[in-house]
Every structure is written in structure tokens, then in C-alpha cells.
Amino acid sequence: MSILYQTTGIVLSRRDWREADRVYSVLTKEHGKIEVVGRGARKPLAKLAPHLEFCAEVDLLVVHGRVNETVAGVERKKNFPGLYNDLLKTVVANHMLQLVDMGTREREVDQFLYEEVRNFLSFLNKAPTLTSERSAFLLSAFTLKLLGLLGYRPELNFCLHCRGVIKAGEFRWHALKGGVICGSCVEEDREQWFSSRSLSDEVLKLMRFAMTERFADLLRPHLPGEVLDEYHETVEGLLVAHFPTIPATTLRAACQF
Template structure:
């Protein structure tokens, strides 16, 4: 990497830093997550800030300073304008940016993750109306796909113990081991599978759908009260067991706007 370089990026987080500077994190297709500082003492900050505060895809011009990377310029590529007109869409976008921020370490290149975030923001822009219940389900779908990209794909088809296809209504969910275990395996070693819990076929189908299908299809499934309740319980147990940082609010609460 040369001293001065440019990269496409989506800003993930921002916070005040030292007296008048701001600290940013951003996701890039080339370098993964990067961190940089915008120097408040420079007149240019006023020009840079509006582009760094919106949810947008931007082109950053960065300089390697002695301690930090410093931003020298920014141009907006693509503003996800549709997002800013709807509160639920905006909430979903901010939550996803936060989840990506806490799930990633700096300088680990991952173009698939960048594409996932781009897809998500495009989808939110293109979707007119999202109910609170649907928002909770959508964020669950984003979370499952994010965990998949980060290497925590839940096992939803084969028994974790005997690796055979599970049969309808004949399995349990084990959050810590990250998937399903067939009934006979859990009976055969009750101590090992002590915390396995039963879930319905409909809940499992909903989780599989949320993980497998693109965001554009996630507005289709009918969200029946008990299944969506159980969907969130399973997902939350999975997040607590495997996500690097436990989000301060549950996915459901995050969307209760």
C-alpha cells in the first residue's frame, strides 16, 4: 500500500476523537475494515463531514500518518437516498452497519462481506413499506448471512452427531454446537446434548429460508406469531454462543421503532 491511496468504502461508525477530531471505521472491498481519522483542526473537515455522515458508498483518499490513517478527501459514489425516507429502513441499515463493525477486525479483506452489505442497503432502498415484525425478521436474515460470511454457518440439515439428514419433527436445536441434532443421537448421549431444545419444522424452515434466499425474497414468508417468536429465540441463542460481541439489544428490540 502506498502512502497515499484511494478506496471505495461504506462508513460503518464514527465517534469523536481527541479534542476536535473524528474517528471512523469503514468497510472496503479491497482492504476489509479500515480505520481513519478526520482532523478537526483542518478547514477541510467541514467539507468532508457531510459525505462521511450519510449512509453512502464513497471514494476515500487516505494518507498513512505516523500513528493513524488520515482522510485527505472524499467523494460520494452512491447515496442510498431511499433509506432516509423511512424510519424502519434507516433503523435496519444502522443496525446492520453496527453488526458488521463489531463482527470484523481491521484489514481482513472480504469482498463477499462487502457485497452482502451493498445488497442489503440496495434492498432497503428498493423496499417501500416494512412493518416492525418484518423488520425484526429481515434483521435476523441479515444476521444469519453475516454469520455465514464470518464462518459461523449453522447446520440446519444434517445431524451434528451422526451427519444423517434430519427427519421432520425428529430433531432438536443446540445453540452452542450451532445446529440440529437428531432425536436418537440426543437420546443416546443425553449428557452431551443436555441443552438441546425442540423447535418446530416451520421455525426451522423459516431459518433455512432466511439464510438461503436473497433479501428480495425475504418479504414473502408469512410471519406467524409463534414461529417468528421461536425464530428469534433460536437466532438469539445462536448469536450469544457464536458472535464475537453480544449486541447490546436483541434484533427484535432493535427494530421496535
């Protein structure tokens, strides 16, 4: 027996399937991430497909069948027109959606994640023209927030071991354990913290800022090149250490073209 249900979502990714169909991975408010088939979506006159190919929030009517779920109807609920004619913004949006797709499992409902994705798209939609540096910074800031939502919130304020407040210039960084360790804990047990490395105060500050501020405020800080190198390396390190799959390109490379 088939069941029909309605849901609101944002398409994270698409892939061709069979001869004329496509499979869409959709982050929904009510059911978490779902995979739905768009029948005939690759045919030139497909009625439903155009709404699923754009970056938008859509209302979906889904048939829950025996083998898979199929799109029976789709309507665009919220468009993000500011993205459609801006190549860099489109790249940032697609990369962000890809990260969410990689980091989530099906049917795990997370309203906060849904809101964060929607907020990021709304923010990009209205944001002024971005430079590649700013785009990469925004993408990495989203990554930090995403890691937090997925249960890998990096520790940026207190020592991972003794929970003491981290003081400027007196700490090290451990990507796999996900945060900062104070100098005295490292001294006490050099073996345990063997793979920790140094991290500058500026980069730690920038990470705290990216992690806690609203997207619109991330347009403000000056982004000096030498700080950005270390910043990106550190965020990528966290991503590699905690994500189930690793993106094919670095966040920074994705924004350079």
C-alpha cells in the first residue's frame, strides 16, 4: 500500500538514476533527510524537475511506496533569486548543501539544522557581492556551526583535559580530539598530546567569532592572508577528523576560480 504525505524541504543533491529518472536528497523540516525519486526528471518536458533543480525551499508531495519514495507534486515555497545569477554565491550555496548531505544520515529530524541551512541561504540571497576570500570564510564558518549541530562542536574556550580557561599564547590544538589544550596539561602528559600542534591566538579568535556570530556579522572582520591560511587549515582538519566522508575539494579551493 502506498501512503501520500506532504513535507517542506531543501534539495541537497541530485543524481541521475535509471534511464530517465533522478534521485533527490532533500533535507526536510519534519522527516530529516529523505531520498525521493523524480520520475522522468531527465526528460526535457518533465513538469516537476525544474522546481527541484534550483536552490529553493519547496513543498513536496511524496508517495511512500514499497521500494522507494517518489515525488508526486512540488511547489516552490521560497526562492533565493540573489543566488541564481551570481556564480560565486551559487558555488558557496551548493558546497554548503553538499556538506550537509555528507554530514547527515537519513530520517534524523533536526529542526535547528534545517533552520541553519535556510538561514544561510536567506543570508546569501541578500548579501552583497562576495570576494573569494569572504566566500571561503563564510563556508568554513558554516562548517564550524554544522560540526556543532552534528555533535562535534569544537572546544575553543576551555582545556579539553582540565577544563581550565584557555589563555592567549598558552595552548595547543588537537584536531582529532576537537579543540584546545592548555600548556600545563601538554607539559604534564606529552605522550597523550603528542599530535597536538601550535595555533595562533588570532586564528582561535577568528574561529570563536565564526562559530558564534550570525552570518550577516561574518561580513565584517578583516581577513588577513597569513591568518586565513592557518584558519582554513585548522577548519579543514576538523572536517577531515570528524566527517563520515571528506569533500573532494577543500572549502577554499571551491571558492577559487
